[in-house]
Amino acid sequence: MTLRVNARHGDAASYQAELAAAGLSAMVIGPHAVVLAHPVPVQALPGFEDGRVSVQDGSAQVAAPLLIGHGAEALPTGARVLDACAAPGGKTAHLLELRPDLNLLALDSDPVRLKRVEETLTRLHLGGANVQTAAADARDTATWWDGRPFDAVLLDAPCSASGIVRRHPDVRWLRRASDITDLARTQRELLDTLWPLLRPGGRLVYATCSIFRAEGAGQIAAFLQRHPDANAGPAPGHLLPLTDNPPRTSAPECLPAGDGFFYARLDKQP
Numbered sequence: 001m002t003l004r005v006n007a008r009h010g011d012a013a014s015y016q017a018e019l020a021a022a023g024l025s026a027m028v029i030g031p032h033a034v035v036l037a038h039p040v041p042v043q044a045l046p047g048f049e050d051g052r053v054s055v056q057d058g059s060a061q062v063a064a065p066l067l068i069g070h071g072a073e074a075l076p077t078g079a080r081v082l083d084a085c086a087a088p089g090g091k092t093a094h095l096l097e098l099r100p101d102l103n104l105l106a107l108d109s110d111p112v113r114l115k116r117v118e119e120t121l122t123r124l125h126l127g128g129a130n131v132q133t134a135a136a137d138a139r140d141t142a143t144w145w146d147g148r149p150f151d152a153v154l155l156d157a158p159c160s161a162s163g164i165v166r167r168h169p170d171v172r173w174l175r176r177a178s179d180i181t182d183l184a185r186t187q188r189e190l191l192d193t194l195w196p197l198l199r200p201g202g203r204l205v206y207a208t209c210s211i212f213r214a215e216g217a218g219q220i221a222a223f224l225q226r227h228p229d230a231n232a233g234p235a236p237g238h239l240l241p242l243t244d245n246p247p248r249t250s251a252p253e254c255l256p257a258g259d260g261f262f263y264a265r266l267d268k269q270p
Contacts, residue, residue, distance in 0.1 A: 058258035089117035163260025216262030233265035
């Protein structure tokens with residue numbers, strides 16, 4: 001059970017000490033990430049109801065820092081950001097915890113799941129005039145886009161979820177071979193639709209909780225051939241679902257052992 005400490009309220013080391021005081025053993029695996037020695041109900045976590053901590057797999061915690069960037073590559077103050085497939089809201093919240101100044105639109109095609117995003121933001125006290133949510137299919141831009149380009153886009157695309165096999169081994173029996181083809185088509189449509197919405201010089205982070213090349217490296221290689229104004233930026237690529245605890249370090253992010261994921265950063269030429 002991996003936790004993400006709300007950066008507005010502390011760091012992993014300080015929260016580890018709180019857990020120890022509550023009789024819970026945990027290991028720090030990142031600046032704001034800890035892994036419990038034994039899972040517990042969220043009500044047992046210090047400060048959970050107050051929004052000081054959330055449950056989020058370690059691999060999923062890579063998305064927000066990757067989109068925000070570091071140093072000279074960090075997003076500008078007040079950057080306009082789209083979280084294109086936001087539900088249930090973990091990555092949306094992480095972005096706002098790290099950068100409260102972002103002007104963020106959280107979009108999801110499922111109104112019911114979008115409510116989970118709103119509930120998450122409420123619990124974490126992350127709402128405000130700079131944060132909006134909308135229920136719409138990201139591919140149908142006429143229904144939700146106001147015509148203003150984004151500085152950054154996070155596309156955590158629908159996928160086979162093959163990367164969660166470490167925690168949910170039954171996922172192998174819940175998919176058909178044809179699902180990968182259908183999902184890859186949706187991913188391609190989302191990428192091609194959202195790319196024109198990005199300003200020159202902006203960035204798009206593509207993520208899937210999948211270990212399959214068709215939903216990861218192969219998808220991005222084809223995208224780069226279709227879009228000559230796109231460059232591949234530094235990103236972790238494919239992360240395998242591991243069962244060990246020690247963190248895997250790859251600058252600039254700490255990549256803790258966790259679910260299988262794929263990450264790519266696409267930079268739009270100025």
